[in-house]
Amino acid sequence: KAGVTQTPRYLIKTRGQQVTLSCSPISGHRSVSWYQQTPGQGLQFLFEYFSETQRNKGNFPGRFSGRQFSNSRSEMNVSTLELGDSALYLCASSLIPGNQETQYFGPGTRLLVL
Amino acid sequence: AQSVTQLGSHVSVSEGALVLLRCNYSSSVPPYLFWYVQYPNQGLQLLLKYTSAATLVKGINGFEAEFKKSETSFHLTKPSAHMSDAAEYFCAVSNSGAGSYQLTFGKGTKLSVIP
Numbered sequence: 084k085a086g087v088t089q090t091p092r093y094l095i096k097t098r099g100q101q102v103t104l105s106c107s108p109i110s111g112h113r114s115v116s117w118y119q120q121t122p123g124q125g126l127q128f129l130f131e132y133f134s135e136t137q138r139n140k141g142n143f144p145g146r147f148s149g150r151q152f153s154n155s156r157s158e159m160n161v162s163t164l165e166l167g168d169s170a171l172y173l174c175a176s177s178l179i180p181g182n183q184e185t186q187y188f189g190p191g192t193r194l195l196v197l
Numbered sequence: 198a199q200s201v202t203q204l205g206s207h208v209s210v211s212e213g214a215l216v217l218l219r220c221n222y223s224s225s226v227p228p229y230l231f232w233y234v235q236y237p238n239q240g241l242q243l244l245l246k247y248t249s250a251a252t253l254v255k256g257i258n259g260f261e262a263e264f265k266k267s268e269t270s271f272h273l274t275k276p277s278a279h280m281s282d283a284a285e286y287f288c289a290v291s292n293s294g295a296g297s298y299q300l301t302f303g304k305g306t307k308l309s310v311i312p
Contacts, residue, residue, distance in 0.1 A: 087240075114298075116298075116299060116300075118300075125302060125303075125304045125305060126287065126289075126300075126302040126305075128299040128300065128301070131298060131299055138298075139298070139299055141299070173240055173241065175241075175300075180298045181298060182229040182248075182291040182292075182298055183229055183246075183248045183291075184298070185231070185243055185246060186300060187243070188233070188240040188241040188242070189240050190239055190240045191239075191240050
């Protein structure tokens with residue numbers, strides 16, 4: 084069974100631009116979460132989606148948004164990019180939401196904002 | 198709010214020596230705890246998880262962790278380090294609130310293995 088896939092793997096943007104990242108969960112998984120990883124802040128939760136609904140959002144500005152499609156694939160968008168948005172963005176999927184559920188992570192999209 | 202503290206941002210061990218990576222959590226409810234490993238330029242891979250079934254949890258690659266409620270700890274151990282264990286390790290606790298779920302991670306511990 085294929086793992087979580089994320090595209091693109093690497094991205095370079097300039098300040099002020101916007102970017103869209105894509106995540107395809109493991110087949111059959113319906114819950115998708117996004118995390119931002121930076122050297123300074125570590126791993127921080129961005130959003131969680133289940134059944135096309137955003138169920139929770141972390142402490143990030145409104146420039147960060149996302150959505151989930153009927154096939155469980157998810158996208159996240161960052162508008163008006165800032166230098167501080169440079170990070171590894173990780174997507175994770177689980178069968179269903181739940182504290183006991185294992186979240187399986189993709190390889191991430193590394194975003195560099197110049 | 199739940200939180201995770203990993204003691205030691207960098208740990209070095211000799212090949213063949215015991216690996217001990219420390220994790221303490223705070224939680225107002227029974228926690229679900231996870232250890233993940235991240236190799237350079239890769240995502241996170243699950244090593245093991247605690248879901249209250251047993252206090253000693255065995256994971257992949259010879260790692261195990263023991264849940265100690267009295268100490269609010271979930272330390273990761275491996276009897277004999279291998280060069281391939283060099284990576285960054287993250288302890289995480291699963292939060293729930295209003296029916297949503299997220300992982301709260303520690304800052305990570307980078308493990309170096311000296312030949």
